[in-house]
Amino acid sequence: MEEKQILYVDFATLRQSYIEVKKFIEKASYEKVDNSNILIEQDLGFCGDDTYFLIEEFVEKYNLDFSKFNFLEHFLSEGELANGFQVVLNMVFLPLYFLFWLVKEFTFDLINLNKYLIKIVKLFSTNQRETFDMSFGDLLTSYLNKKYTLRDSTVFVLK
DSSP states (O other): OOOOEEEEEOHHHHHHHHHHHHHHHHHHHSSOOOSTTOBTTTTTOOOTHHHHHHHHHHHHHHTOBOTTOOHHHHSOOHHHHOOHHHHHHHHHHHHHHHHHHHHHHHTTTSOOOHHHHHHHHHHHOOSOOOOOOOBHHHHHHHHHHTBOOOGGGEEEEEO
């Protein structure tokens, strides 16, 4: 069993960090982030190059050390997402994307069906390897530790 890293942090810093990372993710995704278990790919709909640019912007903005971060361990690359079958499948689902977008806009974001559409599309996707999606909590932990750190490998101790 892997030994967990202990991260000492005071409550004010933890709270301010939570707010800062939450604002960053909400601005980038145009989605409400209401807990630390929100997943970047599954819940927010980031994939491929969009995920890469999100992580890159996060690392650069907050000057974090992500030298041990392996993008392909957590996310699919753009090439894996854009195979021929997937392109045709996306064209078939395009009317649903538009319909779900209309529902979201006309209900002022009260009803957001996009995450269900992503799950439906993934059901029909082929040859996609297993990845370990990152969560808001993982980004928050990395922000506080100033380097790539997963939340599951860290214990927070309030000072």
